Amino acid sequence: MKPSNKIAVVGLGSMGYGIAVSLLRAGHTVVGLDVSETVVENFHAAGGATDDGAVFDAAVVVVLNAAQTEDVLFGADGIVSRLQPGGVVVSCATVPPQFAVEMEARCAAQNVLYLDAPISGGSVKAGLGQLSIMASGRSEAFAAAKPVLDATAQTVFELGAKAGPGSAMKAVNQLLAGVHIATMAEALTFGMTQGVTPEKFLEVISKCAGTSWMLENRAPHIVEGNYTPHSSVNIWPKDLGIVLDVAQAAGFEAPIATAALAQFDAAKHMGLGTEDDAAVAKVYAKQAGLTLKGEA
Numbered sequence: 001m002k003p004s005n006k007i008a009v010v011g012l013g014s015m016g017y018g019i020a021v022s023l024l025r026a027g028h029t030v031v032g033l034d035v036s037e038t039v040v041e042n043f044h045a046a047g048g049a050t051d052d053g054a055v056f057d058a059a060v061v062v063v064l065n066a067a068q069t070e071d072v073l074f075g076a077d078g079i080v081s082r083l084q085p086g087g088v089v090v091s092c093a094t095v096p097p098q099f100a101v102e103m104e105a106r107c108a109a110q111n112v113l114y115l116d117a118p119i120s121g122g123s124v125k126a127g128l129g130q131l132s133i134m135a136s137g138r139s140e141a142f143a144a145a146k147p148v149l150d151a152t153a154q155t156v157f158e159l160g161a162k163a164g165p166g167s168a169m170k171a172v173n174q175l176l177a178g179v180h181i182a183t184m185a186e187a188l189t190f191g192m193t194q195g196v197t198p199e200k201f202l203e204v205i206s207k208c209a210g211t212s213w214m215l216e217n218r219a220p221h222i223v224e225g226n227y228t229p230h231s232s233v234n235i236w237p238k239d240l241g242i243v244l245d246v247a248q249a250a251g252f253e254a255p256i257a258t259a260a261l262a263q264f265d266a267a268k269h270m271g272l273g274t275e276d277d278a279a280v281a282k283v284y285a286k287q288a289g290l291t292l293k294g295e296a
């Protein structure tokens with residue numbers, strides 16, 4: 001790609017918005033696309049370019065799931081048809097590995113490269129251009145995506161020469177991440193039954209061996225009673241569903257991931273799907289008759 005590239009970012013949510021801002025900061029011309037007009041307008045105000053209909057060098061796709069990704073790539077006005085020959089799709093949503101394999105083949109049929117590029121680090125690191133990216137794809141896809149990766153990632157793991165291994169590694173991460181969030185909520189509310197306040201839990205356990213990245217990232221949301229979604233409850237039935245589907249296909253039992261999924265499913269059924277995933281604590285609080293900050 002040229003020094004200043006024309007890049008589309010499709011999906012300006014918790015992760016995509018920060019990715020788009022990081023690309024702007026690196027000097028690229030960035031068109032932000034989303035079904036929400038409000039976030040598109042916000043991105044324009046932050047320096048996003050107007051879509052003039054011209055072709056893109058790269059499209060970074062950061063929508064929620066596989067169905068949305070497929071629609072964005074190949075549906076009506078699909079972004080693949082807007083890429084120049086040899087342009088690249090950087091596919092960042094968490095999707096099943098086999099889906100990534102299929103998208104790579106369909107892109108190749110239209111002379112477009114595909115990088116399987118799931119992300120980790122949360123919305124703050126997305127905005128700072130400090131994500132970890134678990135990437136796999138052809139060397140040409142890595143080369144075409146380099147300006148995007150340089151602007152958005154602290155660490156790019158090159159996990160294979162075809163799509164699939166990137167998403168497989170992301171599934172491994174999601175097994176841990178989902179279990180860690182649910183376990184943090186379980187321990188925090190268990191502590192409340194023993195007179196340990198959420199504030200004291202966060203202060204003490206974050207400095208002890210039971211801590212985790214997710215505990216330190218998500219427990220403050222419970223302490224503050226602020227469930228504005230940085231990563232929604234709805235992500236977890238999807239991601240742990242992917243984990244368990246992959247596990248089942250491999251003949252592998254994952255009982256702890258299964259238990260965590262049940263807690264996120266319960267949160268979703270309580271109407272908490274669009275809240276921050278720390279709201280899984282409300283499932284435990286309800287069962288135990290506890291009141292969390294911000295709850296009536």
Ligand SMILES: NC(=O)C1=CN([C@@H]2O[C@H](COP(=O)(O)OP(=O)(O)OC[C@H]3O[C@@H](n4cnc5c(N)ncnc54)[C@H](O)[C@@H]3O)[C@@H](O)[C@H]2O)C=CC1
Nearest residue numbers: 011012013014015016034035063064093094119122230231
């Ligand atoms: N939030 C997080 O901390 C992390 C999320 N992820 C993954 O990244 C992906 C994005 O996650 P979030 O940003 O949290 O989701 P989000 O729900 O905040 O953002 C998704 C955005 O895509 C937009 N969208 C949906 N369909 C569209 C379409 N057809 N065309 C244009 N825009 C469309 C939505 O309006 C929304 O703004 C997911 O696959 C998630 O699992 C990965 C790592 C961290």
Ligand SMILES: O=C(O)C(=O)[C@@H](O)CO
Nearest residue numbers: 119120121122177231235
């Ligand atoms: O950052 C990650 O890795 C994650 O998948 C979570 O923050 C889930 O949304």
